[in-house]
Amino acid sequence: MRAVLDNFDAYLQAFGYTLFLFLVAGVLSMLLGTVLAAMRVGPVAVLRVVGTTYVTLVRNTPLVIVFAFFSFAAPDLGIRFGWLDVHIGPFDFTTFFGAAVVSLSLYTSAFVCEALRAGVNAVSLGQAEAARALGLPFAGVMREVVLPQAFRASIPPMASVQIALIKNTSVAAVFGVAEAVSQMRSFNNEFGTQRYGIALAFAIGYVLVVEVVSYFANRAERRYRVAT
Amino acid sequence: MSKTASILFDAPGPRTVVRHRLYSVAAALVVLVLVAWVLYRFGKAGQFEGEKWEVFTTPEYLSTLLVDGLLKTIQMAAFAVAGAVVFGFVFGIGKMSDHGFVRWPCWAVVELFRAVPVLLMMVFSWYAIGPSTDNSFLAVVVALTVYNGAVLAEVLRAGVLAVPRGQAEAAYALGMRKSQVMLLILMPQAVKIMLPAIISQCIVALKDTALGQYVLAPGLTAVSKQIYLEFNNRVPTMLVVALMYIGVNLLLTALATWLQRRYVGEKRVLQVSAAGTADQTTI
Numbered sequence: 484m485r486a487v488l489d490n491f492d493a494y495l496q497a498f499g500y501t502l503f504l505f506l507v508a509g510v511l512s513m514l515l516g517t518v519l520a521a522m523r524v525g526p527v528a529v530l531r532v533v534g535t536t537y538v539t540l541v542r543n544t545p546l547v548i549v550f551a552f553f554s555f556a557a558p559d560l561g562i563r564f565g566w567l568d569v570h571i572g573p574f575d576f577t578t579f580f581g582a583a584v585v586s587l588s589l590y591t592s593a594f595v596c597e598a599l600r601a602g603v604n605a606v607s608l609g610q611a612e613a614a615r616a617l618g619l620p621f622a623g624v625m626r627e628v629v630l631p632q633a634f635r636a637s638i639p640p641m642a643s644v645q646i647a648l649i650k651n652t653s654v655a656a657v658f659g660v661a662e663a664v665s666q667m668r669s670f671n672n673e674f675g676t677q678r679y680g681i682a683l684a685f686a687i688g689y690v691l692v693v694e695v696v697s698y699f700a701n702r703a704e705r706r707y708r709v710a711t
Numbered sequence: 712m713s714k715t716a717s718i719l720f721d722a723p724g725p726r727t728v729v730r731h732r733l734y735s736v737a738a739a740l741v742v743l744v745l746v747a748w749v750l751y752r753f754g755k756a757g758q759f760e761g762e763k764w765e766v767f768t769t770p771e772y773l774s775t776l777l778v779d780g781l782l783k784t785i786q787m788a789a790f791a792v793a794g795a796v797v798f799g800f801v802f803g804i805g806k807m808s809d810h811g812f813v814r815w816p817c818w819a820v821v822e823l824f825r826a827v828p829v830l831l832m833m834v835f836s837w838y839a840i841g842p843s844t845d846n847s848f849l850a851v852v853v854a855l856t857v858y859n860g861a862v863l864a865e866v867l868r869a870g871v872l873a874v875p876r877g878q879a880e881a882a883y884a885l886g887m888r889k890s891q892v893m894l895l896i897l898m899p900q901a902v903k904i905m906l907p908a909i910i911s912q913c914i915v916a917l918k919d920t921a922l923g924q925y926v927l928a929p930g931l932t933a934v935s936k937q938i939y940l941e942f943n944n945r946v947p948t949m950l951v952v953a954l955m956y957i958g959v960n961l962l963l964t965a966l967a968t969w970l971q972r973r974y975v976g977e978k979r980v981l982q983v984s985a986a987g988t989a990d991q992t993t994i
Contacts, residue, residue: 529738543960545921555945559756653828682835693826
């Protein structure tokens with residue numbers, strides 16, 4: 484523990500990277516996941532097939548391979564993140580960070596899509612039929628009846644997906660982002676005798692972040708629960 | 712395009728069907744262009760040259776890939792899942808104990824290991840055992856065991872709670888003790904409900920073995936690294952390795968679906984959130 488307390492700024496900075504990765508990839512994955520979910524529940528057959536294929540492939544590929552793709556293969560496609568060169572305070576957001584954000588977002592969006600789709604499927608067909616019977620137009624059926632229930636039903640699985648994203652940010656350590664796990668490994672290299680304290684300190688950091696997110700998710704779930 | 716109503720759309724009429732066909736054609740064109748562009752760029756970068764793929768038709772390398780790569784990966788996942796099932800049973804039952812001094816420590820262990828990234832556990836156990844390549848295998852197995860075990864503990868709890876209440880009540884009425892109710896009545900039914908969820912957890916374990924790369928573990932990622940360093944064919948190797956993972960995982964998914972149909976019926980697969988909910992129910 485001593486090692487972490489003496490280098491507390493390094494510890495905080497490492498979790499700063501973790502949080503930045505989580506926030507940026509979290510927002511992007513929700514956007515992309517919504518598009519994918521729309522493709523998969525929409526009426527256009529080709530888009531449904533594309534969405535399904537994407538989700539199946541990405542869900543069954545290890546995140547490390549997705550990361551590796553954006554580190555090694557994407558440059559051959561002309562996709563490089565060399566243009567990314569932002570510095571805020573002690574944080575540097577460069578090539579590695581860009582690749583990490585894109586990998587995490589693409590990977591997580593497959594799971595976001597499934598969470599949303601589960602939410603849509605949780606609404607019973609009779610709800611929409613009743614709304615149509617009342618004479619609501621398509622937009623009205625969506626806005627007033629289907630989507631509110633679908634969003635509410637998808638809060639718990641969506642929270643699980645986003646919490647998994649927090650933990651998945653650790654994979655960025657393998658690909659050169661100085662986030663928490665990578666910092667933990669370098670602490671372990673420097674202060675080999677204190678590994679229990681170091682692991683505990685970093686575990687506490689993750690537990691705190693996860694508990695904060697799940698606290699808000701639980702509150703939202705309770706607040707917006709659909710009566711059944 | 713099937714002509715049925717979904718929750719979002721009514722059954723389409725003739726004009727809408729024509730419109731949807733047009734959208735389909737347009738979407739197909741966009742997708743084709745995108746795929747063609749990717750293939751063209753990879754081709755231009757020389758990734759489709761025969762020599763880069765030749766490795767994967769050479770029996771010697773193929774057997775290395777399958778034995779040192781896939782087999783080791785599956786071994787790590789299998790050991791981890793076997794350990795995780797034991798861990799999950801111990802702590803899952805512990806979490807449902809009537810005694811607070813058993814319940815709360817089990818709760819804490821499960822919560823801790825579920826909230827901590829697998830990679831952190833891997834790095835920790837690697838340094839704890841001794842950071843050398845000989846110990847990587849064990850480190851990966853230990854990390855995956857505690858993480859998946861913590862998740863399976865929740866699955867077990869959900870499975871036991873999914874057994875109708877009357878079953879336990881009837882058993883108590885017959886004069887059974889708590890341990891008898893759990894072992895003879897609840898557990899056999901819960902295990903049946905849990906099976907698909909356990910197989911899904913195998914997929915998670917298998918995918919997470921790829922993280923072992925960070926602690927120099929053997930397996931597919933290690934073998935692929937040797938191959939692409941030797942032949943300078945990163946893209947083909949990556950594609951082959953990804954396809955191997957996807958293939959095995961799809962087989963596991965099919966198994967889970969079959970078990971679901973065979974043993975659980977129309978009920979949904981057990982969904983367990985990644986962060987615990989606070990409610991503690993005891994049987």
